[in-house]
Amino acid sequence: MANKSHARRSAASLRQRAEQRLKAMPLQLPGTPDPLRMLHELQVHQIELEMQNEELKLSNEALRLASCVFSHSHEGIVITDGAMRIIETNPAFSTITGFSARDSLGRTPAMLICQGQDGQHPKAMLRALYRHGSWCGELNCLRRDGTAYPARLFLTLLREPAGAGREQRHYIGFFSDISQLRLHEDELNRMANYDLLTSLPNRRLLTEWLNLVIHRAQRTGKRLAVCYLDLDGFKAVNDSLGHEAGDQLLVDIADRLRLALRVNDIIARLGGDEFVLLLTDLADDEEYRLVLDRVLQTVATPLTLAGSLVQVSASIGVTVYPHDDSDNDTLLRHADQAMYLAKQSGKNRYHYYDLAQDKLMREYHDQLSRLANALEQGELLLVYQPKVDLRDGKVIGLEALLRWQHPELGLLLPESFLKVLEGSMTELGLGDWVSKQVLQQMEHWRQQGWVLDVSINISASQLQQPDFADNLLQQLAQFPLLSPAQLGLELLETAALENIVQSIQTLAVCRAHGISFALDDFGTGYSSLAYFRNLPVDMLKIDQSFVSNMLNSPEDRNIVDSIIRLARAFNREVIAEGVESLAHGAMLLQLGCHYCQGYAIARPMPAASIIAWMQGWEQQRTWEHLPALACAG
Numbered sequence: 001m002a003n004k005s006h007a008r009r010s011a012a013s014l015r016q017r018a019e020q021r022l023k024a025m026p027l028q029l030p031g032t033p034d035p036l037r038m039l040h041e042l043q044v045h046q047i048e049l050e051m052q053n054e055e056l057k058l059s060n061e062a063l064r065l066a067s068c069v070f071s072h073s074h075e076g077i078v079i080t081d082g083a084m085r086i087i088e089t090n091p092a093f094s095t096i097t098g099f100s101a102r103d104s105l106g107r108t109p110a111m112l113i114c115q116g117q118d119g120q121h122p123k124a125m126l127r128a129l130y131r132h133g134s135w136c137g138e139l140n141c142l143r144r145d146g147t148a149y150p151a152r153l154f155l156t157l158l159r160e161p162a163g164a165g166r167e168q169r170h171y172i173g174f175f176s177d178i179s180q181l182r183l184h185e186d187e188l189n190r191m192a193n194y195d196l197l198t199s200l201p202n203r204r205l206l207t208e209w210l211n212l213v214i215h216r217a218q219r220t221g222k223r224l225a226v227c228y229l230d231l232d233g234f235k236a237v238n239d240s241l242g243h244e245a246g247d248q249l250l251v252d253i254a255d256r257l258r259l260a261l262r263v264n265d266i267i268a269r270l271g272g273d274e275f276v277l278l279l280t281d282l283a284d285d286e287e288y289r290l291v292l293d294r295v296l297q298t299v300a301t302p303l304t305l306a307g308s309l310v311q312v313s314a315s316i317g318v319t320v321y322p323h324d325d326s327d328n329d330t331l332l333r334h335a336d337q338a339m340y341l342a343k344q345s346g347k348n349r350y351h352y353y354d355l356a357q358d359k360l361m362r363e364y365h366d367q368l369s370r371l372a373n374a375l376e377q378g379e380l381l382l383v384y385q386p387k388v389d390l391r392d393g394k395v396i397g398l399e400a401l402l403r404w405q406h407p408e409l410g411l412l413l414p415e416s417f418l419k420v421l422e423g424s425m426t427e428l429g430l431g432d433w434v435s436k437q438v439l440q441q442m443e444h445w446r447q448q449g450w451v452l453d454v455s456i457n458i459s460a461s462q463l464q465q466p467d468f469a470d471n472l473l474q475q476l477a478q479f480p481l482l483s484p485a486q487l488g489l490e491l492l493e494t495a496a497l498e499n500i501v502q503s504i505q506t507l508a509v510c511r512a513h514g515i516s517f518a519l520d521d522f523g524t525g526y527s528s529l530a531y532f533r534n535l536p537v538d539m540l541k542i543d544q545s546f547v548s549n550m551l552n553s554p555e556d557r558n559i560v561d562s563i564i565r566l567a568r569a570f571n572r573e574v575i576a577e578g579v580e581s582l583a584h585g586a587m588l589l590q591l592g593c594h595y596c597q598g599y600a601i602a603r604p605m606p607a608a609s610i611i612a613w614m615q616g617w618e619q620q621r622t623w624e625h626l627p628a629l630a631c632a633g
């Protein structure tokens with residue numbers, strides 16, 4: 001640049017000097033050679049020569065620069081004549097294509113292009129070039145060694161007059177290899193659309209594909225199964241063998257799923273141990289079964305991870321479009337709900353979504369949240385029913401019973417609302433609430449001088465909580481003046497048998513602290529004597545269905561009798577519930593069961609009424625009539 005402007009400046013000053021010389025020339029005398037004038041002319045001529053010289057230098061400089069740009073450009077440059085024969089290439093052209101300048105001369109650029117790919121046909125490109133004088137775009141190109149690469153290309157048509165009204169044409173192409181750019185774009189695309197661990201499509205791409213396959217199903221009239229898959233027992237693998245082993249398992253599962261599905265099916269990983277399978281082009285609503293059977297089988301095949309043999313399984317929820325004619329998101333949600341039911345009904349299976357079930361499910365969730373709300377709002381309350389020894393009328397304790405004071409439906413018994421809580425977190429929360437309330441009430445009675453034993457009912461899931469005993473003992477520790485022996489727990493035999501090892505452990509810890517246990521509703525479950533013998537319980541509670549019918553039904557009386565004998569044989573106490581009349585009490589005494597609870601003694605009542613009832617019971621001395629009644633019977 002500096003040279004060029006210097007050259008321009010010196011040319012300008014030469015021009016100035018020449019003009020000054022011409023002006024200074026003396027007048028010419030006609031017919032006479034004037035040596036002075038000739039000298040002047042010579043000087044002017046010399047200056048003109050110098051000027052031409054400077055201009056030549058200038059244009060040489062421009063040419064040198066252009067050639068420098070041509071040879072140093074990172075873009076490949078190729079120039080052809082009007083017949084598209086290559087007449088000039090730059091070094092970058094050779095670097096990119098592998099063709100030397102000599103190899104290329106006289107050949108056409110067609111050798112550089114992957115013909116007919118990506119819809120970019122050279123003819124279409126040329127048409128655009130003639131029409132607009134230039135063309136810009138991307139092409140798949142070929143190197144000399146036959147490898148392909150993507151190139152960005154700018155083509156221009158140069159028209160120059162060639163004399164006699166003719167024009168000379170040249171084509172100039174500038175191009176660069178954009179493989180790296182493409183790789184980078186591909187990487188970004190991969191990160192945005194694929195799960196990095198398994199290389200499966202992620203949720204974002206799944207949504208796009210789900211749209212596509214729904215449209216395809218609409219077009220073809222075939223079915224589409226949307227399946228939500230969640231591994232069973234995956235957390236245990238992470239916990240026992242570490243996160244890396246867990247990752248390896250996920251990768252392995254992804255590979256197995258790929259093998260189990262058909263070519264047109266789609267698998268995506270949503271995160272964690274959750275996958276979605278889109279089974280496309282199904283001929284009917286049932287065809288998905290074959291594929292999912294295969295999927296369950298392959299997922300459940302054991303594998304070796306970190307030196308250990310590991311086995312997981314899958315729970316899958318399925319919904320089939322267009323039977324389930326929902327939108328994208330709703331289809332996935334329905335499949336997810338069905339997966340949840342597959343888990344609930346035992347895992348390692350698939351569950352088909354259906355609308356009726358969905359309705360039930362929604363009702364279930366509504367009820368559950370209504371109950372959680374009732375607990376928060378203080379609508380739940382406890383009533384207490386006395387248990388007595390019929391031999392001497394002594395009150396041996398109270399059973400705390402749950403009620404719901406429903407704002408619209410009135411006072412509800414637990415049978416009408418507890419079922420919905422089974423296995424939920426709310427059930428555990430409610431269990432905590434009950435034991436806390438009961439302990440507070442016992443402390444209140446203690447302060448009034450009444451030391452009363454109270455039993456509470458515990459559910460199967462409470463008993464299966466590994467920290468159940470610890471929590472209860474912590475609650476008890478807050479009432480140091482109450483003895484743990486005042487607290488009794490009642491549980492259904494089915495609850496105790498659900499996980500017998502855990503139950504025995506929990507019962508043993510509680511009993512070691514003096515807390516007693518009763519098996520509720522005894523006789524209605526299916527426990528074998530072997531199990532029963534191992535359960536560390538203190539008392540059997542004869543179910544009220546047998547007790548209330550025992551006066552009329554010899555079978556029921558025999559059952560009651562057998563339970564009493566069984567209790568005696570295993571050295572357990574026995575108590576009858578549902579004692580509705582003195583006649584029932586008399587028969588129970590006769591059979592050898594003296595602990596009773598029922599309407600004949602007292603209905604469940606609020607805590608505030610208990611002391612008054614006990615005083616009244618003491619005065620009435622009802623139990624003293626029983627031996628006579630028994631003899632009469």
Ligand SMILES: Nc1nc2c(ncn2[C@@H]2O[C@H](COP(=O)(O)OP(=O)(O)OP(=O)(O)O)[C@@H](O)[C@H]2O)c(=O)[nH]1
Pocket residue numbers: 197230231232233234235236238242243244245246247250271272273343
């Ligand atoms: N190794 C690994 N673990 C993950 C990843 N993402 C989530 N997790 C873990 O996966 C586990 C998934 O939990 P769950 O689905 O409840 O485990 P599960 O044992 O299969 O329980 P169920 O589904 O009830 O049968 C959690 O412990 C997460 O921390 C991951 O990318 N790699």
